[in-house]
Amino acid sequence: MFLLCVCVCVCAPMVDVTKWPVFSLMGTRQLSTIRKASVFGTSANEAIYVTKDDEVYVFGLNCSNCLGTGDSQSSIVAKKLDFLSGRKVVSLSYGSGPHVLLATADGELFAWGHNGYSQLGNGTTNQGVAPVLVSTNLLNRKVTEVACGSHHSMALTDSGEVYAWGYNNCGQVGSGSTANQPTPRRVSSCLQSKVAVGIACGQTSSLAVVDNGEVYGWGYNGNGQLGLGNNGNQLTPCRIVALQGLCVRQIVSGYAHSLALTDEGLLYTWGANTYGQLGTGNKSNQLSPVQIMTEKERVVEVAACHSAHTSAAKTQSGQVYMWGQCRGQAVALPHLTHFTCTDDVFACFATPAVTWRLLSTEHDDFLTVAQSLKKEFDNPETADLKFCIDGKYIYVHKAVLKIRCEHFRSMFQSHWNEDMKEVIEIDQFSYPVYRSFLEFLYTDNVELPPEDAVGLLDLATSYCESRLKCLCQRIIKRGITGGNAFSLLSAAVRYDAEELEEFCFKFCVNHLTEVTQTAAFWQIDGDLLKDFICRAGRCGAFKN
Template sequence: MVDVTKWPIFSLMGPEDLSSIRKACVFGSSGNEAIYITHDDEVYVFGLNCSSCLGTGDTQSTIVPKKLDILGGRKVVSLSYGSGPHILLATEDGALFAWGHNNYSQLGNGTTNQGVAPVTVSANLLNKKVTEVACGSHHSMALTDSGEVYAWGYNNCGQVGSGSTANQPTPRRVSTCLQNKVAVSIVCSQTSSLALVDNGEVYGWGYNGNGQLGLGNNGNQLTPCRLGGLQGVCVQQIVSGYAHSLALTDKGLLYAWGSNTYGQLGTSNKSNQLSPIQIMTDKERVVEVAACHSTHTSAAKTQSGQVYMWGQCRGQCVVLPHLTHFTCTDDVFACFATPSVMWRLLSTEHEDFLTVAQSLKREFDNPETADLKLCIDGKYIHVHKAVLKIRCEHFRSMFQSHWNEDMKEVIEIDQFSYSVYRSFLEFLYTDNVELPPEDAIGQTHTHTSDTSEMPVLIQCACGPSGLLDLATSYCENRLKCLCQHIIKRGITVENAFSMLSAAVRYDAEDLEEFCFKFCVNHLTEVTQTAAFWQIDGNLLKDFICRASRCGAFKN
């Protein structure tokens, strides 16, 4: 599932609101506006509200999400945004809504008045069912369920495809050589347009100064023209960046053309390409390609799930596809693109498919699938022998045929507490550790001696040990590191010296150094704690000598 908080604007929201999001889109010149749809099909907006692009009926910015009542309960199927910005939104019943910047009639309502709230775009679209929308900088397109393409708005370069350069105030069907074609997808760069038809052909029109139409020249095109450079291949996906375009074929081959100032074509140089050129030829089959007209960034996902990016990356130019650690192309735009916007209406819904890691996490302590019970402090934890053997050398040895444990259905654990051992087992299933610092380092208790009124802090000699002790005993170095992080986060004046003692006992050098520095930095307070005066004499002596060498006792 995609994490929308990777887009900075969503970090404003709390966990409860975030969990309600089903679809979302971040847009705007700086990624400062967002729209999202909840599981109940309610539409909310928040952000800067440039050109009234939030559609709230006013010009006020808001960090608190506001509901667009007019869209409530209508299932959103397509959404796009322009540079003004202006918004186009299509619903499942085929209705088309628009709002925001309208200086060039890009809202399609025949006026140039700002659209402060969503209005239905109906001119020339009556009885038409819109299935997809696309926005350029200041022009708009809509695709109907019958494969017709409509365009309107700014037309200085012919991006509306009408044969002239006059602005188009209402939707007009893009015809000429698309007249008898069935379009299946539409995209826009800043001032040009592309359409993909059902037989895999691609048509382009509008501005072509950087070769973004892929026609082999750099002259503007006032009506749709087929991309001859893609003849002989069947394209199944097209996307456009600010001034470049990408096409993915049904064989998983990827083509790029247009502007290459930032390396966004992925050709290893910065030369523009007037015709489509195949890229990523040394990689496996590509299954998805991504770009949006607000950025100079490109991304692609391969058959095995690897995600590559190239082009503008936080101010740098990446001229060849670079393998990322992401699992979806959306994250490329969240983390690398400028501005940090979304290239499509993003779905956050869970897929039915679970990864191996997610499946393992779900099966931890599941009595229905477990084949072994571990009993600690009279409580049971249900586990799977195979998982334990795969993840831990200790269990791999334990479940040998000559060990008694290999035949048991229940194994008693008495040297560790329930919370500590459960955290250890959960770590084997999830790679994560969640427990308090006290449990990480081992339980302690205080008592008062017969000869002194001062409370004495004593490490339990025969009682439960901490997770750090377990990790050391089982030679689990990764777990040992995680325990040390937990302990560092939980260090206080009261427990610092006992933590230092434990770090020495478990030979955790990094933790020992951290605890030592903490004790020195808070020396006066630490020396007044019970732990400081009742700790092992040799350790106390070593600490005083070491602290003295650091100048801790100088006036």
């Protein structure tokens, strides 16, 4: 039986920035204003953070003007970047050169810092002392993600185009030559007709994953970090054939190694392995992707950054593993930590202790309304109503249900009584499904295995709970496998979940051999089976 349990939360993962030493001089009040943050620098002694009011601050060494303050002065006191005031930061990356790229919610791209190889994309090699808008070849393009190597830069647009510029001695810009690229240039070649959904940079290499799960690499390949089966540099994107048949959803790059996570939660690594950063149990480089953590549960997130030889992964139940260079030691196999997020691995064990992504952080000095509600769910001491499902009771509060759900508001409209104790019997839904629904009304969170999430999707549809319906679909997407894909596709059709239906259909096509060997495929309704075969045929699934 498939028992994978998925937790979906409305909020982004929250991180405690005080685990990074560079923030240790800040007071509690100042720390409480931070919403997003990034730590960089050869000694992890520079930082940029965004407040809850979308103000951008920087502090630290200011090597190569990478703080963007307009002067070359270092500072242990945070300085405000007025030019970026009010702009919502959605992506930020730093190069070890160092230089910084920042993308806003409006799709604008800003750059500053070291520019000896035109990695700022402004057509010059003059150092950028303050943030400057990068516009050449990006006008009318909306940048959604940025990535930096040591001295080259990449940007991903909302239409799936990849742009690269800067140092190109090994082909890391993907232009077909080794000439430096002074302004953003679209990476085309075999990516010309592809829609990219993710990008990553090693020191002098580049990776991109496209919407059908294919991964492409280019640039320096001396350690096999492109995963092509050889160690020859690539001047244009080349598909990683060894990952054929897999649908990759996340890619990350370390200094000279790479990791890929598939839609089934499988983890593959390749490249340099001097510090055990591939997690294979030895220190031999791998020229092609190898699967690791095969005995562990499903992986949902992987982490690495081009400044370090450290790797990390998070599993479905929230366990965090680390391996590679960890405080100077070589850890050759994934080691289970006590951390709750991969960010903490880099704060406490990476050298330097930089961030691998833009952090999302929040500080709570007291119980918020949401936290108080969560605490009171299923509390018989304060409840004034209980549901009985399969002989089990769930204790709730009428007022909360009326406020949070139109279904209950209508139910209690005519006979609301503060002093009345009631028991409501439920027989059309299972206990796990109905409990999860009630808990959602208190917490905005859903924690269920995908099969039960299908039942919750049915409930959400019946009760017209659109937000809950979206969360159910997200759980199902993250828990889909070749074994349950067709059953989930059938459920999506049954409950009129169009987005989920399209996702399940694409997954079935991408894993067609495995899916067609399951009992669910041949036991399904005949009309649905015929429709699937026709659609799959139109997609070219049965071509040789």
